[in-house]
Amino acid sequence: MADPTAQFRPLPTGQGLAAVYLDGIRNDRLMVQHCGACNSHWHYPRPVCPGCGSDDWDWVDAQGSGTVHSFTIVHRAPVKALKHLTPYVLAMVDLTEGARVTSIIVGETALDISIGDPVKIAFPKGPAGEAGMPVFKQVTA
Amino acid sequence: MTLKNKVIISGVGDGEIGLVPDKSALDLCADAALAAIADAGLGVKDIDGLMTAYTSAPYFVFYGALAEYLGLELDTGATLTAGGGTPGVMLRQAALAVSAGVLNNVLIVAGDNRATGLGTQNVVQMLSAFGHPIYEDPYGVTIPSLYALVAQRYFSEYGLDRSHLAPIAVQSRANAALHPNAHKRDPLALDDVLNARPISEPLHLYDCCLISDGAGAFVVSRAGLAADLPHPAAWLAGVGERFTHEHLIAADNLIASGAEESARQAFAMAGLAPHDIDFAQLYDCFTITPALLAEEIGLTERGEGWSLWIGGQAGIEGRFPINTHGGMLSHCHAGAAGGLLNINETVRQLRGDQGARQVARHDVGLSHIEGGIMSNHTTAIFTREPV
Numbered sequence: 001m002a003d004p005t006a007q008f009r010p011l012p013t014g015q016g017l018a019a020v021y022l023d024g025i026r027n028d029r030l031m032v033q034h035c036g037a038c039n040s041h042w043h044y045p046r047p048v049c050p051g052c053g054s055d056d057w058d059w060v061d062a063q064g065s066g067t068v069h070s071f072t073i074v075h076r077a078p079v080k081a082l083k084h085l086t087p088y089v090l091a092m093v094d095l096t097e098g099a100r101v102t103s104i105i106v107g108e109t110a111l112d113i114s115i116g117d118p119v120k121i122a123f124p125k126g127p128a129g130e131a132g133m134p135v136f137k138q139v140t141a
Numbered sequence: 142m143t144l145k146n147k148v149i150i151s152g153v154g155d156g157e158i159g160l161v162p163d164k165s166a167l168d169l170c171a172d173a174a175l176a177a178i179a180d181a182g183l184g185v186k187d188i189d190g191l192m193t194a195y196t197s198a199p200y201f202v203f204y205g206a207l208a209e210y211l212g213l214e215l216d217t218g219a220t221l222t223a224g225g226g227t228p229g230v231m232l233r234q235a236a237l238a239v240s241a242g243v244l245n246n247v248l249i250v251a252g253d254n255r256a257t258g259l260g261t262q263n264v265v266q267m268l269s270a271f272g273h274p275i276y277e278d279p280y281g282v283t284i285p286s287l288y289a290l291v292a293q294r295y296f297s298e299y300g301l302d303r304s305h306l307a308p309i310a311v312q313s314r315a316n317a318a319l320h321p322n323a324h325k326r327d328p329l330a331l332d333d334v335l336n337a338r339p340i341s342e343p344l345h346l347y348d349c350c351l352i353s354d355g356a357g358a359f360v361v362s363r364a365g366l367a368a369d370l371p372h373p374a375a376w377l378a379g380v381g382e383r384f385t386h387e388h389l390i391a392a393d394n395l396i397a398s399g400a401e402e403s404a405r406q407a408f409a410m411a412g413l414a415p416h417d418i419d420f421a422q423l424y425d426c427f428t429i430t431p432a433l434l435a436e437e438i439g440l441t442e443r444g445e446g447w448s449l450w451i452g453g454q455a456g457i458e459g460r461f462p463i464n465t466h467g468g469m470l471s472h473c474h475a476g477a478a479g480g481l482l483n484i485n486e487t488v489r490q491l492r493g494d495q496g497a498r499q500v501a502r503h504d505v506g507l508s509h510i511e512g513g514i515m516s517n518h519t520t521a522i523f524t525r526e527p528v
Binding site: 009010011012014018022043044050069070071072073074075076077078079082085088090091092100101102103104115116133 | 265266272273274275276277278279280281282283285286289290291292293294297338339340341342343344389390391395
């Protein structure tokens with residue numbers, strides 16, 4: 001696979017709730033929402049709890065630990081700019097708090113990932129120190 | 142409100158399918174529309190409603206451009222966007238309007254010239270903006286990758302692998318070979334499917350649907366028109382729809398979608414059960430999709446949807462024919478035309494005049510169409526006679 005340290009994905013811009021979330025990422029924090037009514041956590045940021053519809057929620061910092069819910073090894077990139085990064089491992093991760101995030105798995109053993117494997121978040125920085133999309137790495141015993 | 146026995150499909154029509162470099166998306170859609178209107182024994186001035194799916198054609202209001210091109214005079218019209226599920230949504234909206242007596246003959250059209258008009262690379266790039274623009278797309282998600290996440294989870298849940306889905310691609314091609322206008326009719330062997338290059342593992346090339354040029358259209362009419370048609374009407378016995386999420390990141394469960402609920406509604410309205418269905422057309426953007434839909438609809442137990450394709454059972458002469466035209470894997474996928482041609486095939490099979498492709502039992506047919514990543518679902522049950 002391509003050098004796992006090269007699996008950098010620039011952070012997009014966003015407004016409103018997305019801006020709060022992206023600011024968190026820039027500060028190495030994975031912020032999820034917590035519902036005061038039904039006690040669930042969710043990602044991605046939305047104005048009401050997707051489970052119960054309540055708007056009684058708070059931001060909380062997730063630990064950044066979780067397990068692989070599913071994954072795929074992408075061989076056909078969507079755009080030419082990503083072609084040199086293939087194959088890469090797109091995954092959905094169930095966070096310890098219960099929210100599910102989509103990300104990529106990086107590291108030497110990424111291509112050997114399995115559903116259920118424990119993973120931990122990392123906050124990559126680009127060449128100029130700019131924040132990128134958060135990624136996950138396998139947790140080795 | 143029940144729509145049972147109040148609405149018919151009075152006519153169906155296809156545009157040219159495959160690689161059609163000399164036709165624009167508008168012309169493909171116009172051809173399909175005129176064919177459907179003629180098939181219903183109607184003229185363009187009999188159409189009082191038009192719904193079209195989105196296209197890549199350069200018209201700001203596509204339905205308006207098509208209506209103007211065909212000389213339609215409409216009481217209502219709209220271009221709808223619900224992904225590949227758009228034809229199902231349009232069918233149900235038209236059925237509601239017709240059953241309420243608001244409209245008489247609603248023309249439904251979907252098509253595009255994605256293969257020759259856009260080209261594969263541009264289509265892939267266009268569809269790369271399919272995920273959530275902030276939380277999914279920056280990672281490099283593709284539509285195949287999102288369905289691959291579904292497939293991988295499905296395999297993990299039930300101890301399966303890609304070999305269990307491969308017969309779906311093989312059978313689709315065999316069915317398409319019996320269709321005179323299918324995009325892909327050359328034989329496809331199991332080894333071809335298994336040895337194909339990976340697109341987004343566990344999905345390989347032949348697990349993915351085609352990118353075609355093509356179009357389809359049908360006319361939704363009041364049941365009172367049935368006696369006057371040149372061809373037997375297809376009666377809408379039941380229809381259900383369910384939306385649960387747009388982006389996969391927001392799906393509660395990767396392998397249980399709104400299909401179960403849309404099917405439950407359709408069966409309840411029709412007063413029928415899964416064992417009453419003679420044949421089905423199940424949306425097949427990827428091989429995982431119809432396998433999952435089969436079990437969500439209740440045609441099999443959970444985890445066993447793939448088993449309907451074992452040993453040619455889903456073939457024309459099989460125990461339960463599925464995607465008798467070859468589906469989107471081998472017949473056609475052009476914009477939102479795939480799901481529409483699924484409905485057209487159900488209507489044609491009910492009529493019983495499809496020659497080598499005709500299924501033996503054709504009293505009750507089911508069409509299931511979905512959009513997004515198992516995001517929106519429409520289940521429609523059609524019958525040869527009112528039930």
